[in-house]
Amino acid sequence: MSNTEIAPQEIICEADTGCGGVEIMVPRQVPLGGPRAMDVRRTLPQRQRSLIGAWCFLDHYGPDRIRETGGMRVPQHPHTGLQTVSWLFTGEIEHRDSAGFHAAVRPGEVNLMTAGRGISHSEISTPATRVLHGAQLWVALPDGVRQMEPTFEHYRPEPLSGDGWTMRVFLGxxxxSTSPVGTHTPLVGAEILLDAGATLTLSVEAGFEHGLLVDEGTLGLDGHLVARDHLAYLPAGRSSLTLTAGVEALRVLLIGGEPLGEQIVMWWNFVGRSHEEIVEYRAQWQAEIGVEPRTEASGGGGRPRFGTFPAGEPVPLPAPVLPSIRLRPRG
Incomplete structure (x- = not known):
């Protein structure tokens, strides 16, 4: 998914604001393109927190009735230095990318695209979709592999179940349960369903930070209630998590990982390590789609950074104007 904000914010890390070890992150509404834009709720990144492990971006959307919202129509757009993780609850999205992958994103199936040195892709909800509901997440690649060749993986995890709960582990x-999908830092990602009033205690990696996004219901966590659409952050050091559903059934996404240990610069759809890199990525993208003249930063001939996209697709998304100040590393 693209960050379609016209003026994407530079988000600077500030001191953590926790409550008894649990930090509650409030979503903000962001329109996903077009006059009939589908709104998404963004909980990561925020000013007080840029990363959870290597997870650097979380958009949550729906359930949206496609005839009313227009659905998801995100044309060709670029990415660098990250992996995109698509997870649906209902509906279907068609994925195409410049590395030659064409896939359907369906409920209960993870699609992970590794941008590496650069890739472009599109995401369009299918004509048969009536209600679209899901999440899009990004993972920052560590410095040692972020210039790798782009690739794509698909996996349908088998559900686990117990007394009042069901779980699908899609990463880590x-x-x-272990997912075969490749990551480049230690990560975990899972969808967890709890019946109304049910409690589940999970053993987790003590070296991981964790986040819990509430999709449906209310989550009880360490004596705190986490409302729908909110993201609860828990620092590293815990060997277990206890989740309790309220009076309604609960659905949460659990993400986590070892702290990345690196600072990143993230602007629009690019993850880099410096202001100069982001300027270069933007110039290359604008030159490749023909909306700005080629400059020294955008390079000469040779292989396009963002690949060759299939013909006959909608007009690509141009990059927003860069801010007038230097982009600063965070994380």
Missing amino acids: SLAG
Whole structure:
């Protein structure tokens, strides 16, 4: 998914604002393109927190009735230095990218695209979709592999179930289930469903930070209630998490990982390590789609950084104007 904000904010890290070890992150509404824009709720990044492990971006959307919102129509756009993780609850999205991958994103199936040195892709909700509901997440690649060749993986995890709960582990390992999908830092990602009033205690990696996004219901966590659409952050050091559903059934996304240990510069759809890199990525993208003249930063001939996209697709998204101040590393 693209960050379609016309003037994407530079988000500077500030001191953490926790409550008894649990930090509650409030979503902000962001329109996802077009006059009939579908709104998404963004909980990561925020001013007080840029990363959870290597997770650097979380958009949550729906359930949206496509006939009313227009659905998801994100044309070709670029990415660098990250992996995109798509997870749906209902609906279907068509994915195309410049590395030659064409896939359907369906509920209960993870699609992970590794941008590496550079890729472009599109995401369009399918004509048969009536209600679209899901999440899009990004993972920052560590410095040692962020210039790798782009690739794509797909996996449908088998559900685990117990007394009042069901779980699907789509990245990493949890509750005895391990995903084969490749990551470049230790990570975990899972969808967890709890019946109304049910409690689940999970053994987790003590070296991981964790985040819990509430999709449906209300989450009880360490004596705090986490409302729908909010993201609860828990620092590293815990070996277990206890989740309790309220009077309604609960659905949460659990993400986590070892602290990245690196600072990143993230602007629009690019993850880099310096202001100069982001300027270069933007110039290359604008030159490749023909909306700005080629400059020294955008390079000469040779292989396009963002690849060759299939013909006949909608007009690509141009990059926003860069801010007038230097982009600063965070994390």
